[in-house]
Amino acid sequence: MMIGELASATATKVETVRYYEKxxxxxxxxRTSANYRSYGNAHLGRLSFIRRARNLGFGLDAVxxxxxxxDEPDRPCSQIDNIASVKIAEIDSKIADLKRLRKELYELVSACETDTVGSCRVVEALAPRGSHHLSD
Amino acid sequence: MMIGELASATATKVETVRYYEKxxxxxxxxRTSANYRSYGNAHLGRLSFIRRARNLGFGLDAVxxxxxxxDEPDRPCSQIDNIASVKIAEIDSKIADLKRLRKELYELVSACETDTVGSCRVVEALAPRGSHHLSD
DNA sequence: CTTGACCCTATAGTTGCTACAGGGTGTAGA
DNA sequence: TCTACACCCTGTAGCAACTATAGGGTCAAG
Structure with missing residues (x-):
């Protein structure tokens, strides 16, 4: 399999595949006689693994x-679970953050519909406590 | 106020403050006679605004x-609302993504507690469909 | 009068790609 | 047979949004 085929089979860009190799x-x-990269199923499997893990939010180091x-099938599964558990905790905290955020933004948007920026709650809310305008 | 004070008042690194200026x-x-940056309350307000907006997930361009x-108090508030509304939609989709992710990871972790990696669901789940080990 | 904490500029590194620039290869049509 | 075109190669530079480093200056306390 050539690099383009491998890339499209895993929804990856060709440059990204070369980057992962680098x-x-x-x-x-x-390599073929023309110096083209020639991949087999092991590569396909490994790249699929990488892409799925990346989509799950793992960084390259975690991947x-x-x-x-x-690659070492005899290790206890708990080591992998540990990595995944840390990731779950991260995700939970991200979700909590985003929900707080959403609530704040939603309240701001529903609180002002016809006002001008001068009295806009969004601007006030983003300014520090006790201040009423950025140029105070 | 010196840069270090401003930075710690807004939970920002000194380098980041200089970066925002740049x-x-x-x-x-x-500047003071010694060429030190000297900030007032307007800067504190503006930096607080920036940091809060960044924490709310706005990119630097959106900020x-x-x-x-x-800075233009006579504009209709709806322009700011529009930006915020787009952001709310983005947040909703991010939350949905993270929840899907969390569910997947959680199922993997709870499915294997004592196994070895060889039969670990996490590894299987990350491998491509139909494959059982990366080096197939 | 020197130690240490702070400040300055300018530049390079980080993560995870993505996009050139400047070339080679291989196949299909005119 | 020529040539157009899609694909491949290496190497380097760029993106966001910082962060770190090098190599220096300033100033209050002991």
Missing amino acids: IGLLPPPA RELLRLA | IGLLPPPA RELLRLA
Whole structure:
């Protein structure tokens, strides 16, 4: 399989595949006589893994760690669970943040419909406590 | 107020304050005879605004836009509401994404507690459909 | 009078890609 | 056979939004 085929099979850009190789996430494949990269199913599997983990919000370092663990099938699953659990906690806190945010923004938008910026609650709310305008 | 004081008052790093000045988000303050930046309450207000907006998930361009609008108190509030409404929609979709993610991760973690990586659901789930190990 | 905490500028590094620039390869049509 | 075109190669520069480093200046306290 050539790089373009691998890329489209995993919804990845060609440049990203080469980038993953450069940073050591994807092993260098064999080359054809024309120096083209030639991939097999192992590469497809590994790249799919990487892309799925990335979509789940893991950073490249976490992906590297997951791959390292996944490559040693005798390790206890709990090590992988630990990484995933940390990620869940992160996600929970992000969700909480976003909900607070949403509530704040929603209240601001519904509180002013015809006013001018001078009395806009959005602006007031973003200014520091006790202040009423940015140029105070 | 010196830069360090301003920074700690707004939970910002000193370098970030200087960075905001460099990209034109924060107006250049007066300087002392020793060429130190000297900030007043207007700067504190503006930086608080920026940090709060950033924490609310606005990108620097959106912050710039909000500041521009906030600086002209006669504009209709609806222009700011529009920006906020778009942001609310973005937040809703981010929350939905994160919830999906959380559910997936949670199911994986609760499905395997004592197994080894070889049969770990996390690894299987990350691998492409139909495959059972990365080096297939 | 020197130590230490602060300040200054300018530049390079970070993460995770993405986009050139400047070339080579391989196949299909005129 | 020529040539147009899609694909491949390497290497480097750019994006957001900072963060860190190098190499210096300033100032109050001991």
